[in-house]
Amino acid sequence: MSTTSQRTDSDDVMRLSSGIALEEIVRPDEGLISRRIFTDSEVYELEQERIFARGWFFVGHESEIPEPGDLVTRSVGTDPAIFVRDDEGQIRVFLNSCRHRGMRVCRTDRENASFLRCPYHGWAYKNNGELLTAAAESHYEEGELDKENLGLIPVAQLGVHCGLVFATWDPQAPPLDDYLGDMKYYLDLIFNRTGGVKVLGTPQIWDVETGWKFATDNFTDNFHVFSAHHSLVELGMLPNDPDFASHGTMVVAEEGHILHLTPGAPTDEYAFMGLPQKLRDQMPEHLTPEQVAMAEKVAYSAGTVWPNFHWLQLMSSGTLGQRDVPFLNLRLEVPISPTRTRMWSWLLIDVDADPEYEKASYETYVRTFGPAGIYDQDDMENWEDCTRASLGPAARKHSLHHTMGIHRPLDESWPGPGRAYADSYGEMTQRSWYSAWMRFMTSGWSDAQDGGER
């Protein structure tokens, strides 16, 4: 649905058609975010154009399509896409829609193909996107069929960092390298710590009846664990200490790119993300000494590349009486409607992991996270019930409160880039996320990514 929301130059604010200005109802600096933006369909439609048609989005990991012709189907933003390695070995991402009549060209989740033939009329594309043959070509008169320009529609830009493939539909977007900026330092810390990481198997995908931002908001939130996952506290599988996950650092690497790095119990087991010694030993080769020192103090980390891509580097146990085991999980929220979101979740493993560790990491992830995970399932319940409570005309006049740490001083001693804050309980990261959201919603690219939390 289109809307008449517009930026009025006269007063320089973004007004919804009801006259409400986004600037009035979303005030990240004060930690006040209106419930309205989480469920409103006009805001949702604006997001499609201003965020999902413009931003950088995670597509997948290089390791998912190792061989020429390997192909999986994905979403880029909210558009269906093909993530393929072409016959030359180059990674490409295309809109999954035939240039002719718009048919989904690839209709499986995964296959290996040198060319893709559209079922409708048979247009055939090479896996590098070129149009090989149209249908009934001889029936086009001269000049009617510009085959050169009718290949699959590629994303406007594609970028890879640590094997993580991102893409944007916007040619005006800054290059990925600039977009990630100081976040690369932390992506390296997580994804480049050893001789590389790879995706295990296939992602889990499931739909949750939630506005997408309720899910997104949850990922760098460390202090929900004690309550939201209190069943595990009750079972003795999490420390019975409300502050247990607070002894770390929260970082705003760039506006909207946010993370925390948090130590576990003060034992060697929880050092270096809990990785096996063999993998720990690889770190100095791949990380700077500063990063290695940082990694030593990390058992738990979550980060968000704005807007909807997250990593979870966690240690947990899915089994009473068993030790915590680390795993590295990637997450993506793809909005389906104002109140429905598709969740994607991948498990990564260090390529040099031993089989026993890989198995333990795999089983721990599956048991604790993903739709059947004994942690994750309660998160979804929260997102859905937040959504349902934010739909009515009374509720949407009220703000959520993200005020924790508004006055917290910067941790000037932090060696890494970005704005760091001691104590990994806080809402600095979410405020930064909503600041970035406001930039996207109200500005063009030129001013969408400068500055920090004011």
Added chain:
Amino acid sequence: MSTTSQRTDSDDVMRLSSGIALEEIVRPDEGLISRRIFTDSEVYELEQERIFARGWFFVGHESEIPEPGDLVTRSVGTDPAIFVRDDEGQIRVFLNSCRHRGMRVCRTDRENASFLRCPYHGWAYKNNGELLTAAAESHYEEGELDKENLGLIPVAQLGVHCGLVFATWDPQAPPLDDYLGDMKYYLDLIFNRTGGVKVLGTPQIWDVETGWKFATDNFTDNFHVFSAHHSLVELGMLPNDPDFASHGTMVVAEEGHILHLTPGAPTDEYAFMGLPQKLRDQMPEHLTPEQVAMAEKVAYSAGTVWPNFHWLQLMSSGTLGQRDVPFLNLRLEVPISPTRTRMWSWLLIDVDADPEYEKASYETYVRTFGPAGIYDQDDMENWEDCTRASLGPAARKHSLHHTMGIHRPLDESWPGPGRAYADSYGEMTQRSWYSAWMRFMTSGWSDAQDGGER
């Protein structure tokens, strides 16, 4: 969805974004109401702001939460709410949404609780709404957490009449006492006739695929019975006389607050609402002589407190060959979408009723009304098929016809307040309802409730 509907001061009408003025398509004085307003999503969205965020809504009956800590979950307007008796015994109504991240704080239909703990991060509220503890409180810097002002959001105003609890989200709304005005006289007649009434058990709740106003329109409509419930005529359970329910009075107590009072067969059995003698004997103690005389002539009554709360005081039988038994039923329509509505239905019983009568009244209600009732189920069929026939672009250009009794003279002899009309077949009540609807849709509170049917 937001809209650009607005009141244009220049021509002083409320225009939809298509340019259509509500004043043109809704003309209660002429009995012409456009099908458009029953299913249109822009009208629905306007209703959310202009009616459901502003009006007075039935929440429940005091007897549903007799003990401190008793709590049931409800809707107030279209927002989720908690209806609770606090530890001091005071009745309170709150938005069911945590001040922190908006989570539904109470997630059952009923419980008894001294405090409510939010699952997400653990904020705990006392049952009087005060915030007892937030999460990770020590991680807030000074001034970041204003606990005093972060209690559950109460309704703006709460009012009780005859144990019926009403609430509004609008601080500008007139007090309930003023809002009900002359309707209190009739509420007293029904709900204060004996030593009090109480809710039996729990409400029935069910969803109907109808625009909410098709249901609302039906409640004071007495002349649908002979056709809509003709199966009961056929079985001999209703008189085979199309005029059988017409020998009463229709009253517009205040604009939008409407009712009828209708006698049954001219026997003692149908006098005084058909109540057992023991209860009839209580009437003089609770009602004025004028009201007692009125009650004597009532077997059937239905009334609406604008917009969506109704009583049904009826006598019927769910069983071939068995006598009619009275019951007192409360109804509420809560819109879910332009074409979907949640129906709530409560059964009340006089507190001094004998067990046998209570049982008979209960069984009669369950068998005849509610979703499985042999009367009610046919009403829902009508509402749904009215809705489906009113969706198309041709249908919505045409008006429904509520013209019966436009020229009917006032019954000047009527002893009670309000505008009364002899003959309880007529559409005076619905016209008044739509007049009130127009006031709410087009005006502020100052002019939303004066005047009468012109």
Added chain:
Amino acid sequence: MSTTSQRTDSDDVMRLSSGIALEEIVRPDEGLISRRIFTDSEVYELEQERIFARGWFFVGHESEIPEPGDLVTRSVGTDPAIFVRDDEGQIRVFLNSCRHRGMRVCRTDRENASFLRCPYHGWAYKNNGELLTAAAESHYEEGELDKENLGLIPVAQLGVHCGLVFATWDPQAPPLDDYLGDMKYYLDLIFNRTGGVKVLGTPQIWDVETGWKFATDNFTDNFHVFSAHHSLVELGMLPNDPDFASHGTMVVAEEGHILHLTPGAPTDEYAFMGLPQKLRDQMPEHLTPEQVAMAEKVAYSAGTVWPNFHWLQLMSSGTLGQRDVPFLNLRLEVPISPTRTRMWSWLLIDVDADPEYEKASYETYVRTFGPAGIYDQDDMENWEDCTRASLGPAARKHSLHHTMGIHRPLDESWPGPGRAYADSYGEMTQRSWYSAWMRFMTSGWSDAQDGGER
């Protein structure tokens, strides 16, 4: 939902509320049609008013209601309608909505009735639409109930050609005869070829999760067959020649009224639409010699009366090893939402067909077309996947390509009316369809139907 889309006189284009002009994104002359118009809800809402409230729509065939009182329920445009033969034998079409409170008056798919009684309050209408009795008539005061003017709402205009009944809700629409114009020549060719055609049994009805125009676009598309129905090529039931269905003629009879006439294999079996000799022999009696000569070269024909009515005159086989048999199929798309469409499909048979041929034609149709047909089921898959690939904010910025035959010269030798093109592979017909769509969407009736493809 209403919108603020409007034609701005200043720049004389039709702008969506986002500012996009339809004229920019739909350019039939260039064969460029934006994906946006296929799934956008603002466009959908505009279509309701500008197309479905104004156009001429197929209602049914006279033979479906042969006897007085025969009645079937239909859609006219997107409004529910009653298609009835009154007691005088006259065919009538009414909005299926009671004048009183809007109830569906007829609630079956088919019945025979002299009058229709509304379930809600019992208003009774004669099958010519007149209001016979209202409810509680004696309770209306004088002048309150204008029975003369409260009959069922008839369509504004009704027209019949070759037994095909069309109707429009728009009194300003040109008469059917003018609207069909030169298309009548071809309708005669198909529907008046023998001593008449009649509907067999009852239509098949099913819902497809597609924008309606993706389905509509497919009907005069001849060159999809080789790919979309390639399973039948593989089985040897279609020629293994991509050009096999190209040797005919495409005709734009009037802007938007389009068809193709295509020969089959060059044998007598495929001449004269493959009809049995007995029926072929009737042709000279009903058609002009020119038309008979035309019919001789037709095995396959599909045509569209703008916007959503189609015929399919085809020869096919549902059984390996069995000969092709002809059938005549009527189709209608009724939009339910921007992405959902109800499909109607009727089978016609020549009234003078022998039982064996009728049976063979019937079985062939059922096995090959309709929801279980081994051809048709793959078409629906295409429409749904086109729809799903056209929803996102990236996809909707891109156009579909209907460029085949843009420069194709007219076939000046064609004896029939309209603009004809040799070669029945081409997108001339669809471009004409979208030109008509643009006229309807942007103009009033006076200029909605002149001119041709520029």
Added chain:
Amino acid sequence: MSFLADLRAQAQLPPVLPHSELYGRVSEFLHHEAELLDAYRFAEWLELFSTEIEYRMPVRTTQFLVDGEGFNDFDFFVDDHQTLMTRIKRLETEFAWAETPPSRTRHFVSNLRLTRDEESGELAARINFLVTRTRQDLDYQMFTGVRHDRLIPDGDGTSFKVARRTILVDQTVITATNLSVLF
């Protein structure tokens, strides 16, 4: 509620096993009954019920498990033989609009468990039910839950009468318009 305790007590009795004749006959009986309902053969259906039938569907609410299963003191159905008869006669008029024209229902009888009280000879049958409904041109609606029947032998003991039926629905909010369907 007390009726739940009663139902639970019956469920504790040793099961009559599926390969037994008794289970077979009860299974056939319940399938036959379902067929009668779906075929609008209501009068025949009612003949399968004892004149003492207690037919009940309690209202359910969402409560914490510690507070019970959410069946409180209210019902959607509380019928006896005469009221069921009334419902059926009503359906047979041409004016019961909720079922005129008729819905198409399908009663799926699943997971039959059977117990027998050795002393009284009474049988307790419980099933998982799935009832689908479509009417006019509308999409499916659905009802699920557990149904507990007390059966008493009838005639020569090879057939039965339903003496008590308790229908425990899964939904707290009936999302399917109305309960014009029998269970």
Added chain:
Amino acid sequence: MSFLADLRAQAQLPPVLPHSELYGRVSEFLHHEAELLDAYRFAEWLELFSTEIEYRMPVRTTQFLVDGEGFNDFDFFVDDHQTLMTRIKRLETEFAWAETPPSRTRHFVSNLRLTRDEESGELAARINFLVTRTRQDLDYQMFTGVRHDRLIPDGDGTSFKVARRTILVDQTVITATNLSVLF
């Protein structure tokens, strides 16, 4: 319609009871058949049908009950052995797009009733069917109704062939895109 009368006549025969061997074998046969369909083993599935198979799904309309059950003179399926074979061969090509990539269907066989014509030895089996379908990343679609099969003993009499199948759907409007699914 006449075929309905025929089906009703068969249903009047005394039931073969669920604990009997015959019922057990028919039950196993129908479950086996359902499994073959859901596992895309179409050729094996067709082997369970007599070469004389009449396979039919009539179109349903909403009518008043007094006017019948709404099955009029039109069908969604009217197949014989050769046309079923054609469907199956088609599904085995890689180009039957409605099922390429394949849907995931699940055929639930419920409420089996069985009768046997003592004279001819022919069996009539009727079930309530629920068929669910999901394909690609889409949500569920659903089909329900009653299916009537005429079975003839096969081989040593312990297995069967389906000689006639009549599929009576509950919906008048198929809300599930198409009927690329077999029943």
Added chain:
Amino acid sequence: MSFLADLRAQAQLPPVLPHSELYGRVSEFLHHEAELLDAYRFAEWLELFSTEIEYRMPVRTTQFLVDGEGFNDFDFFVDDHQTLMTRIKRLETEFAWAETPPSRTRHFVSNLRLTRDEESGELAARINFLVTRTRQDLDYQMFTGVRHDRLIPDGDGTSFKVARRTILVDQTVITATNLSVLF
């Protein structure tokens, strides 16, 4: 995947027929198990499982049929006895929010097929499952698929323990919020 080959091999064994005592006992066992789950009697439910239980639900993807049924190397569940115990203990806390307050589930056990390995005496039971869920005031959610169980005789041989359970879901995208439900 190799586990599919294993399951297919078992399915090739001759069927234990529905009228047999063994089938009857397995049927009763599975219905009993389903009832325990729907009644939140999780501890009793787990007693029906061998301590060696392998409990698994693989993730499914849409692939062309020639590429297989779409079960690749990832799971939604990969549990053993100790992890199932952990899930159950968790559900018994009052803080497992996804099930506090509890969902109302209904497990429909359908199309039971049973085979027996003559040598080992092990049983393989496969069913079509339909699980419906409603919670709070929400509409139905649904899960379907095939479930393969390896059963081993327990005690005097009249009951069983589940030694391996493989749950093959039909959906590639779980459209039902989460998998807080057990199968």
